[in-house]
Amino acid sequence: MENLIIKSTDETPEVVLDANKNTFVFSGRSLPEDVLSFYSPVLKWLDVYVQNPNVETTIDFKLDYFNTASSKVILDILMKLENIHLANKKLCIKWHFDSEDLDMREAGEGYAEIVEVPFEYITN
Amino acid sequence: MEMIKENEAVDSIDLKAAIYDTINESVNKIIYEGEINQSILLAFAKLTEQKLERNDENSTVIKKVFHVIVECLQNICKHSEEAGGDYNGLFLVSENASAYAITTGNYITNEKGDRLKSILDFINALSKEEIKEMYIKQMKEGAISDKGGAGLGFLDMAKKTGNKFQYHISSAENKKLFFILKIIVSKK
Numbered sequence: 344m345e346n347l348i349i350k351s352t353d354e355t356p357e358v359v360l361d362a363n364k365n366t367f368v369f370s371g372r373s374l375p376e377d378v379l380s381f382y383s384p385v386l387k388w389l390d391v392y393v394q395n396p397n398v399e400t401t402i403d404f405k406l407d408y409f410n411t412a413s414s415k416v417i418l419d420i421l422m423k424l425e426n427i428h429l430a431n432k433k434l435c436i437k438w439h440f441d442s443e444d445l446d447m448r449e450a451g452e453g454y455a456e457i458v459e460v461p462f463e464y465i466t467n
Numbered sequence: 468m469e470m471i472k473e474n475e476a477v478d479s480i481d482l483k484a485a486i487y488d489t490i491n492e493s494v495n496k497i498i499y500e501g502e503i504n505q506s507i508l509l510a511f512a513k514l515t516e517q518k519l520e521r522n523d524e525n526s527t528v529i530k531k532v533f534h535v536i537v538e539c540l541q542n543i544c545k546h547s548e549e550a551g552g553d554y555n556g557l558f559l560v561s562e563n564a565s566a567y568a569i570t571t572g573n574y575i576t577n578e579k580g581d582r583l584k585s586i587l588d589f590i591n592a593l594s595k596e597e598i599k600e601m602y603i604k605q606m607k608e609g610a611i612s613d614k615g616g617a618g619l620g621f622l623d624m625a626k627k628t629g630n631k632f633q634y635h636i637s638s639a640e641n642k643k644l645f646f647i648l649k650i651i652v653s654k655k
Contacts, residue, residue: 372535374512375493376505376544410532410537411620415609444529446627457607 347388355381360388360429370405373413383418389423399433428460435461442466496561503556515567525655531627532567532652539571570649580636580644591621591631598626628652
C-alpha cells in the first residue's frame with residue numbers, strides 16, 4: 344500500500360502513514376481553516392488500510408495542539424481505526440502529551456471513553 | 468470602572484469601558500481592529516504565545532490562551548464566510564495580576580444573535596461536571612461532515628478555562644448586531 348506522508352506546517356501536523364514500515368504518526372499542531380480538506384486524504388487512506396491491516400498496528404499521536412474542528416476529525420480517525428480492533432487484529436493508540444498538559448491527557452481519555460480502542464498514555 | 472473579575476457572569480459589557488479598561492489598566496496588551504482571516508489569526512496566536520513564553524508564563528496557561536484565541540477568531544472567520552462579506556472584527560488581549568482576557572467583537576445576523584445567546588447562557592449555567600458530560604455527548608453525536616459545531620467549541624473553552632463567558636449583543640447599522648465576547652483564562 345502506498346504511503347501517505349505529509350510534512351507539517353504552521354497549522355497542520357506531520358502525517359506519516361507507512362504500512363510497510365508499520366509506522367503511523369500524527370505530530371505537531373492541527374488548526375487548519377478547512378479541516379475536512381486537509382484530513383480527507385488521511386481518512387481515505389485509512390479506509391483502505393483497515394480493510395487489510397497489518398498484524399499489529401500502533402498509532403502515535405504526538406500532537407501539542409489541535410482546535411475543536413480537528414478534534415472532531417481525530418474522532419473520525421479513531422472510529423475508522425476501531426474497525427481494526429473489532430476485526431481482532433492488534434491495535435494500540437499511543438497518546439503522547441507534555442507531562443504538564445492535562446488538557447491533552449484529558450482529550451485522550453475522552454476519546455478512550457468514546458471508542459473501543461486500547462489507549463496508552465505517554466508523557467514527554 | 469474595574470476590569471471584570473474572573474468567574475463573574477455578567478449580562479452585558481459596556482463596549483467603551485471594555486476598551487478603555489484594556490488601554491488604561493492592562494499590561495502586555497494587543498489591540499486590533501480589522502480583517503480577521505486565517506493568516507492574521509495564526510500570526511496573533513503565535514505572537515501571543517511568544518509574548519507569554521518570554522514572560523515565563525505557565526505552559527498550560529499559554530496553551531489555554533492560545534486555544535481561546537484560535538477558537539474565537541476561527542469562529543469569526545467561519546461566520547464571516549457563512550454570512551458573506553465583511554471579514555472585519557475586533558480582537559483584544561489583556562492581562563492583569565490574576566488572569567488573561569481575550570475579547571473579540573464582530574457583526575452578526577439577528578438569527579445568529581439568538582443562537583449565540585442560547586448557547587452561551589446554557590453553557591454558563593452548567594456545572595464543571597455537566598460541561599464535561601455535555602462535551603463528550605456532543606462529540607459522540609457529531610457527524611463527519613458537520614461543519615457547524617459552534618456549540619462544541621464553546622463547550623471546549625468552558626471546559627478548559629473553567630470560567631463563564633461574558634458577552635454583549637448590541638444593535639448595529641444595516642439591521643445587524645454587534646457581538647462582543649470576553650473569555651478569561653486564569654493564571655495558575
